[in-house]
Amino acid sequence: MNEAFLSASRPNQRLTGTITCFILNHMVQYPRKLDSTFGALADPTRRGILERLGRSDAGITELAQAFDITLTGIKKHVGVLEAAGLVTTEKIGRIRRCRLGPRRLDDETAWIAAYRRMLESRLNRLGEFLERTREKQ
Numbered sequence: 001m002n003e004a005f006l007s008a009s010r011p012n013q014r015l016t017g018t019i020t021c022f023i024l025n026h027m028v029q030y031p032r033k034l035d036s037t038f039g040a041l042a043d044p045t046r047r048g049i050l051e052r053l054g055r056s057d058a059g060i061t062e063l064a065q066a067f068d069i070t071l072t073g074i075k076k077h078v079g080v081l082e083a084a085g086l087v088t089t090e091k092i093g094r095i096r097r098c099r100l101g102p103r104r105l106d107d108e109t110a111w112i113a114a115y116r117r118m119l120e121s122r123l124n125r126l127g128e129f130l131e132r133t134r135e136k137q
Helices: 003-009 032-041 044-055 060-067 071-083 106-136
Strands: 087-092 095-100
Touching (some): 032 044, 032 071, 032 106, 044 071, 060 071
Antiparallel strands (some): 087 095
8 A cells, every 4th residue: 555645544653754756647737727718607607797898998997886796706707717818907006997808718719619520520420420320221
């Protein structure tokens, strides 16, 4: 059995050495930018914030009122969007103004297009299979 597991399962004993373990999943290796963008867009409130900012810049208070969310809640949502590069904020006096960020979503659009092509290819093959099996009957 793994020594680190044995040591961890006996909390009264000290670990005698440092064991480093790296787990790497080779199946899921997308750029972090895609993950942060899709994660940010996964929430309907954040999508609504982007739509609202598409019309005009807004302050945090305005957004909180528009979405009936606390200031703390809207700041968290804006923070996620800002980390993904979808929104930028600027403090002007006592007001934090939000506007759409510089990201154009080119990588995300390319990923969606490739996924769509893969699905369409699979559906085409299914259609061809169904046609062949129908002809044999």
